[in-house]
Amino acid sequence: MLNHHDQAGLFQNLVLSVGTVLDLKSLLKQLAAQVNIHLPASQCLILVADEDDPVLRFGALHPAPSDTRTQQMLESLSLGLFNSSSPIIADWIAGNPFTLTAENTADQPELGWLLTMMAVDEVVGQPLMNRDELVGVILLALNEEGGEALESRLAAVTAAGALTIQNARIYSRTVHQAEAHMRELTILRQIDRELNDTIEPHHVFQMTLDWALRFTNAQAASIGLYDQETDELRIITTYGYDTSLEELQYLRAQSSSIAHRVARSGRAEIIPNVADDKDYIRGANQTQSQLSVPIRREDRVISVISVESKKLNGFSDEHLDFVEKLAARAGVAIDNARLFDTTAREREKLSHILNNTADVVIVLGLDERLILINPAAFSALRLYPYENYVGRRFEEIFPNTPLMDAYKRAQNGTDPLVEEVEVASGRIFHMNVTTQENVGRIIVMHDITPFKEMDRLKSELIATVSHDLKQPLAVMNGYIELLLMHRKLDENGLGFLDMVRKSIQSMRQLIDDLLDLAKIESGIQLNMEPVDVKSLVDDCLESLQPNILGKALRVVADIPDDLPFLLADRARFQQILLNLTSNAVKYTQTDGEIQIRAEHRDKMVHIVVKDNGMGISAEDQTHIFERFYRVRRPETDNIEGTGLGLAIVKSLVEAHKGQIGLESRLGEGTQFFLKLPVAVDDPTVVSA
Numbered sequence: 001m002l003n004h005h006d007q008a009g010l011f012q013n014l015v016l017s018v019g020t021v022l023d024l025k026s027l028l029k030q031l032a033a034q035v036n037i038h039l040p041a042s043q044c045l046i047l048v049a050d051e052d053d054p055v056l057r058f059g060a061l062h063p064a065p066s067d068t069r070t071q072q073m074l075e076s077l078s079l080g081l082f083n084s085s086s087p088i089i090a091d092w093i094a095g096n097p098f099t100l101t102a103e104n105t106a107d108q109p110e111l112g113w114l115l116t117m118m119a120v121d122e123v124v125g126q127p128l129m130n131r132d133e134l135v136g137v138i139l140l141a142l143n144e145e146g147g148e149a150l151e152s153r154l155a156a157v158t159a160a161g162a163l164t165i166q167n168a169r170i171y172s173r174t175v176h177q178a179e180a181h182m183r184e185l186t187i188l189r190q191i192d193r194e195l196n197d198t199i200e201p202h203h204v205f206q207m208t209l210d211w212a213l214r215f216t217n218a219q220a221a222s223i224g225l226y227d228q229e230t231d232e233l234r235i236i237t238t239y240g241y242d243t244s245l246e247e248l249q250y251l252r253a254q255s256s257s258i259a260h261r262v263a264r265s266g267r268a269e270i271i272p273n274v275a276d277d278k279d280y281i282r283g284a285n286q287t288q289s290q291l292s293v294p295i296r297r298e299d300r301v302i303s304v305i306s307v308e309s310k311k312l313n314g315f316s317d318e319h320l321d322f323v324e325k326l327a328a329r330a331g332v333a334i335d336n337a338r339l340f341d342t343t344a345r346e347r348e349k350l351s352h353i354l355n356n357t358a359d360v361v362i363v364l365g366l367d368e369r370l371i372l373i374n375p376a377a378f379s380a381l382r383l384y385p386y387e388n389y390v391g392r393r394f395e396e397i398f399p400n401t402p403l404m405d406a407y408k409r410a411q412n413g414t415d416p417l418v419e420e421v422e423v424a425s426g427r428i429f430h431m432n433v434t435t436q437e438n439v440g441r442i443i444v445m446h447d448i449t450p451f452k453e454m455d456r457l458k459s460e461l462i463a464t465v466s467h468d469l470k471q472p473l474a475v476m477n478g479y480i481e482l483l484l485m486h487r488k489l490d491e492n493g494l495g496f497l498d499m500v501r502k503s504i505q506s507m508r509q510l511i512d513d514l515l516d517l518a519k520i521e522s523g524i525q526l527n528m529e530p531v532d533v534k535s536l537v538d539d540c541l542e543s544l545q546p547n548i549l550g551k552a553l554r555v556v557a558d559i560p561d562d563l564p565f566l567l568a569d570r571a572r573f574q575q576i577l578l579n580l581t582s583n584a585v586k587y588t589q590t591d592g593e594i595q596i597r598a599e600h601r602d603k604m605v606h607i608v609v610k611d612n613g614m615g616i617s618a619e620d621q622t623h624i625f626e627r628f629y630r631v632r633r634p635e636t637d638n639i640e641g642t643g644l645g646l647a648i649v650k651s652l653v654e655a656h657k658g659q660i661g662l663e664s665r666l667g668e669g670t671q672f673f674l675k676l677p678v679a680v681d682d683p684t685v686v687s688a
């Protein structure tokens, strides 16, 4: 009798001798041989459970059959486990030892056949179990009667067999999985490489389609671009379809499709049998099953890839997994390709615009060197057509020109710089220089020569017409004087005549203003000299005295004694001052207050004319300096004016290289700020 020690020894022995064999076929062969050594058996047959199907297949026979026919027949064995009504097989599944004899297999030919193969009348056997699962069966043709010792040895052999088979299986499964994983990784790496190298969208789609077809063994495939906003899916590339792209597009526009469904839900789908899917639209005649996977970019579905198989149930979870990985990569590549495409198109558009615009466009980099110059610049600025100016400095190209002077002002911090510049050809350009962070300076120049000419003609026309209008007015005035001298008019007549005189007066004012403006705008000659602000303010207030008194206005003039002299045209400066102050008087109600203050700051004299009158709305403020602009409000109804005063003031201030601005609130008052350059820093020098 075999004790436990011997049983354990045999188990260990077997595991040690065959346990390192990891190839299942060789393992079974060696196991069968070992069994023959350790047990009194003439033959040992091992059947092994199939991993995928519930059948037993031939594992090994020792000694191996001498004729190849028996070998072949054994190799083709497939013994169904669950569809059998055999009580013996039921025993195997339960893990019970058994005996096969001619008698007990008489009505189970598939088991009787095993006896035939081994050419014996009887075999004893033991199922190989692993955690209650049948992994194989060991069958022995014994040389001698069995007994307890044999049973015990057989138990050790069975345990060792089950364990080693399981190990070999786990090993082969692991190797298989690792190999599949490696293969997949290799493919994905290659896909990454190829997709990275491609920026042409169509190529990306084509490649994605290719890889999906290859990996899933599909017969047909398509890719559609999805627009989430319009919910439109547009097929852009297909493979293996019998239907044309146009036809397919038409069919898909008529109804939904599986791909469209996937685009909307964002969830991949395997359709094992397309005949059962109401959304399926036939593109390839033999398609039986389909796999559709969304391609996403930043949480949006941008595209759907579909593969179709001739087989029912043609797609596995592995296929799905792979196509999803492919989709993730394609998403990035499609995005890159689109971005590149858009950038290229934008660049093309921009270069088209730059090449065809009549405006001069020059861009300088942060290092002050030219990075872009458009064709218009060449002709406008008289540059050599075949010279390369890119990389050069502005002063190298335009030394000692008004253009360079303007550019210097931009360099010194005027941003944006807006100026009129006359270039070498004599044409006048409106020049705009802006500084763009991280880019540099952008110069855009628009030719305003025709407008300048038109403006000159207009001023000339106004001057001529105005002059001609003044003539009859003078005559009218003369006759009014004569009528008055006749003294034959009654009260009413005198009143009418006064009204005519007032109308002539305001018409004259209008004509004078028009003439004046035309003169200033056509470039007046200013007679610049040091001007004492204080005395001019006094003059101005004196001339307005009747109006000030008439409205009982309080006037505060605060002009420091040490205020430097201005560099200005005395008469024109007086005109500026008078205009602003008379406006303050005109647009301030009775009992109001007017202030005139001046101070010296940064080589400029700052003058403020302030009132607490009716004020100007923000909207009106933007137009206030335009010609003929008058505020239309109930309270301005009875105030006479031409709307030319401030336009004249602004032109004059600018001719003096000064600046004017205002701050006002409706109903609260207005203050105009004026800034003009001082004659010299020390007023005593001038007055001396």
Ligand code: ADP
Pocket: 583, 584, 587, 588, 611, 613, 614, 615, 616, 624, 629, 630, 631, 632, 636, 640, 641, 642, 643, 644, 645, 646, 647, 670
């Ligand atoms: P006007 O001949 O009408 O006074 P201006 O060019 O001098 O023409 O002024 C334009 C408009 O600006 C005026 O019609 C008036 O409505 C408004 N305005 C000018 N100065 C003042 C002020 N100090 N307060 C309120 N409104 C003013």
